[in-house]
Amino acid sequence: MRRFEGSELLIATHNLGKLEEFQAILGPLGITCRSNVDFDLPEPEETEQTFEGNARIKAVAAVTATGLPALADDSGIIIDGLDGAPGVHTADWAETPTGRDFKIAMTRAWQELEARKAPTPRTARFHATLLLRWPDGHEEVFVGEAEGQVVWPMRGATGHGYDPIFMPAGHDRTFGEMALEEKNHLSHRAKALAAMAACFGKA
Template sequence: MRRFTEKSLVVATHNAGKLDEFRALLAPFGVTVTGNADHGLPEPEETEDTFVGNARIKARAAVAATGLPALADDSGLEVFDLGGQPGVHTADWAETGEGRDFDIAMERVHRELTAGNHPAPHGARFCCTLVLCWPDGHEEVFEGHAQGQVVWPMRGARGHGYDPIFVPEGYDVTFAEMDAETKNGMSHRARAVEKLRACLGE
């Protein structure tokens, strides 16, 4: 595994909440983190049907545009009673034509579980795949998962995305009811970053 020794990194996302999480997770390593918006980068079309495929598209696009190393993640919620949906389409379920509305996406999860007569608890997991890409084309891949269940109604005003309906295993509160420090210590993204630490010298 190649060690990451650079001090600047583009996190290839326009999602402000996700960017804040990465800044917090990477702060102890002295890495300056910027996002797509800081470089005026467009969001590339995600055409793959796997998390790693879509993360690779985003990382490579950021490297090509900036000449800097880039870290991209593709993450999503897999609900087992829905056959793993929304999965790689997690963000798509929130699209409205006027931006993303995750309340609509969470309502769809609830609606489809109800329509399928699936009894609670509804097992689910958040998945995160990170692709770290250097300008010379070298790549490293790291994966993390957070097991739990989806609940209804939505609970909590913190976090982002589907956090208000996801209760992680071993807890009785949703990600959106947790303080950021608690969530960032055990989220799917944090677990993927734990695997990234070997590249950062830990």
């Protein structure tokens, strides 16, 4: 596994919630995280049907545009009873003519579970694939998952995406009700970063 020796890492995202999570985890390691927003980069079209494939699209676009090493995340919620959906289409479920609205996406997910009379508890998992790519084309890939269940109604105002309806296993609060620091110990992204720790000299 290649070690990351730099002090600045481009997080290939326009999602400032994700950027905040990465900065909270990598900041203590002496790494400054920047985002696509800092460089006014366009958002590449995610055309792959796997998390890894879409992460690679984002990482390659960011590295090519800036010459900086980039960490791309492709993540989503997989809800049992919805045939693996939303999965890689997690963000697509939130698309509207005026931008992404995850309240609409969460409502759709619950309504589809209700329509299918899905049994309870309605189990689900958040999945994250991290792809760290260097300007010379080398890359490392890491995966993390957080098991839990979908609950209704939405609960909590922190986090982002589907956090207000996802209650991690062994807990009685949703990600949306947890402080960022607490969520960062449990999240799929944190687990993928833990798997990647050796890249940052923290194995």
